[in-house]
Amino acid sequence: MENTEIILVNISGEDRPGVTAALTGVLAKYDANILDIGQANIHHTLSLAILFESTTAKSGDILKNLLFIASELGVTIRFSPLSKEEYSNWVNRQGKNRYIVTILGRELKARQIAYVAEVLREFKMNIESITRLTARVPIDMKSRPNRSCIEMQIRGSVDVDAVHRRFMELSSKHSIDIAFQEESMYRRMRRVICFDMDSTLIQTEVIDELADRAGVGEEVRAITESAMRGEIDFSESFERRVSLLKGLDESVMKDIAENLPITEGMARLIRILKKSGYKIAILSGGFTYFGNYLKDKYGFDYVYANELEIVDGKLTGKHLGDIVDGKRKAELLKLIAQVEKADIRQTVAVGDGANDLPMLAAAGLGIAFHAKPKVKENAKQSLSTVGLDGILYFLGYKDSMLENENQ
Ligand SMILES: [Mg+2]
Secondary structure: OOOOOEEEEEEEEEEOOHHHHHHHHHHHHHOOEEEEEEEEEEEEEEEEEEEEEEEEEHHHHHHHHHHHHHHOOOOEEEEEEEOOHHHHHHHHHOOOEEEEEEEEEEEHHHHHHHHHHHHHHHOEEEEEEEEEEOOOOOOOHHHHOOOOOOOOOOOOOOOHHHHHHHHHHHHHHHHHEEEEEEEOOOOOOOOOOEEOOEEEOOOOOHHHHHHHHHHHHHHHHHHHHHOOOOOOOOHHHHHHHOOOOOOEEEEHHHHHOOOOOOOOHHHHHHHHHHHHEEEEEEEEEEEEHHHHHOOOHHHOOOEEEEEEEEEEOOOEEEEOOOOOOOHHHHHHHHHHHOOOOOHHHHHEEOOOHHHHHHHHHOOOOEEEEEOOOHHHHHHHOOOOOOOHHHHHOOOOOOOHHOOOOOO
């Protein structure tokens, strides 16, 4: 058998048409075998790497020809022979310890990117590439978009929970949102997304609005806040609050539903997710009446919430069936994934309250949305700087892909 050599070629310089054609043409002439090839062209600067295998007899001529062409093209070329062992080590690292960091904010300053890069350095993680997900920033200040997002592909062997904790601290301190996700096929193929309703899809707690109309607003609001901070048991607080609504007229529900304050970016997010084939659920500790109203209006696929008992057109102060609490939300997420034949790693959960934490932990990607501090502390990633459609960046969508989404 002929002796073979493995050689890495790195080319960099100003990009111009035909660089790749000329260099691969030389390798083709000598029938070299390409083991790997990668190229990026960022702001007119080309970086091209080719890892090839050839017989020892031919490799001298190949290098001579490559050098000649590189000097003609005015690009820098570097050769590094690789031993069989070095090559095997490189092959064995394939696909391991790869992560995606998404950084999002109303605007991203150099300082915020530097904080994230510093954390990656602390954990000895290497940035492989960086991509901007939001549209190009126009020079005119007035027409600048009010959001900015970049995605980093990184590699390193780390304690994932420790990285999540560190990024959550950073995001609270510096008004940026950071998602840290394992790079896998699941991250690119999410299929089921479950939303909390009150203070997530809508900017209110419906039970508080019902209570206002029943004249027990203050009393109920105090119990709601305490429950959402995780200070008292959700089911107990739910029953206490519902009992205070006794005697309220059914027509009030319709009026509240028709005037629900929808969260920024919600309609756009749901429209794009539906187009992308997602199954979308509302899992709510609130009430089915309002969930069903949103379902009909925006096209949600599933609604699980609590049913208020109504007799003779008035609320009785009781509810029907089991209460949808935190534990139940996580069970429903798993159940919907099963029904939709999706892997649990293909699920996303979004919520703001303490009763959302179990489903956020169960999902492949759990996002605390404009959440209370206690919820943020216990979540893996959060979204607080922009509206609900910011979730699209965490899912890997780019603005440039969605430019014509209305057509
Ligand atoms: Mg909520």
